[in-house]
Every structure is written in structure tokens, then in C-alpha cells.
């Protein structure tokens with residue numbers, strides 16, 4: 167990652183590494199945290215629940231990066247999740263707010279954008295993001311940190327790059343038009359196969375699984 171930053175002319179400290187630990191056994195996650203990693207992302211509540219006992223006592227930040235169903239919100243809030251990177255619908259926004267209000271707390275969020283326009287992917291259509299952000303502003307319980315996308319999965323680097331450029335441009339416009347404050351500037355984008363491209367396009371968080379833990383046996 168340091169090398170990718172160097173090549174992109176960016177400081178190594180300007181990009182955080184999030185370990186995408188879906189299907190990874192807790193002892194391996196523990197080893198990574200003890201080696202100095204600080205940011206862990208899971209896609210499913212069940213995995214937070216299952217791994218939690220073995221990771222207790224360790225200090226690290228948890229992000230939720232999967233699709234969150236509204237009926238799982240209450241459960242998720244038990245696991246000390248700092249940021250939900252996958253806020254992708256009005257319905258989820260409203261349900262989260264209601265639950266957080268009843269618990270008297272707030273949570274960090276990122277807005278997930280479907281930058282590749284693939285029907286199979288979650289995330290807002292780029293054209294809907296600004297109206298979504300205006301609605302989001304009304305909720306004190308949801309602290310917007312930035313934007314997240316799962317880029318196009320393709321061997322054509324330039325096609326992949328367009329996903330990431332799109333997310334950066336959305337953020338830049340949202341900030342320059344005053345729709346979000348300058349602090350809401352995180353760009354969570356880039357996975358094992360395309361982290362260099364994502365870093366060139368301005369990623370502040372890359373989410374890496376296989377390049378660190380090896381190929382997953384199941385792909386959930």
C-alpha cells in the first residue's frame with residue numbers, strides 16, 4: 167500500500183487499510199490486530215457475533231460494509247460498530263435514525279453509491295445521491311463521514327477507474343456545493359484487485375480481504 171501511495175504521489179498515511187474479514191477465522195484477525203492493524207470490516211452481523219468473544223480485549227475500530235437489512239439494525243448496534251459504510255436507502259436511513267434516537271446515541275455513516283450501475287449491486291444511483299444527502303442532513307443521529315463504493319469488477323483497469331472517479335467527483339461536488347461539510351470527505355473504495363487504481367483516484371480507505379488473508383473458501 168505504501169508503494170501504491172508512492173506511485174500515486176500521495177503520503178502513505180493518507181490511506182487507511184480496512185481488513186475485510188468476512189469468512190476469516192477470529193484467530194487470524196487477532197493476529198492481524200496484534201501486528202498493528204486497527205480497522206476491521208464485516209459484511210454480516212452474524213460474523214461480528216460469532217467472532218466477538220475471541221477478539222475481546224483487543225482495541226480496533228469496526229465498520230459494517232455489507233448490506234444492512236432494517237430488521238438487523240438493533241442487533242448490529244450491540245457490536246460497537248463505529249461506522250456503517252453501506253447506507254444505501256431512505257428506508258434504512260429512517261429506521262436507523264428511529265433506533266438510534268431510542269438509544270440516545272449516534273453513529274458514523276458513509277453513503278454507498280452504485281458507481282458501476284450494475285443491477286446486482288447495492289448503493290444509490292449517482293443521480294439520487296444529492297437529494298439523499300439533503301435528507302440525511304436532517305438526522306443528528308447519523309454523522310456523515312463520506313462515501314463508499316464497490317467498483318466495477320473487471321480486468322479493464324480504465325473501466326474500473328471510472329467507478330472511482332465517479333465517486334470522487336460526487337464527493338467533490340457535494341462539498342463544493344455546500345451539500346455536505348468539508349469533513350465528510352472519506353472515500354472508501356478499492357479492494358485487493360484494484361487498490362492501486364482506487365488510491366490514484368483518491369481513496370482514503372481501501373477494503374482488503376484476499377490480498378491479505380488469501381482466497382475465501384466461501385464467498386458470502
Ligand SMILES: *Cc1c(COP(=O)(O)O)cnc(C)c1O
Nearest residue numbers: 186231357358373374375376377
Ligand atoms: C469482501 C469485500 C471486500 C474485500 O474484497 P477482496 O477482493 O477480498 O479484497 C471489500 N469490500 C466489500 C464490501 C467486501 O464485501
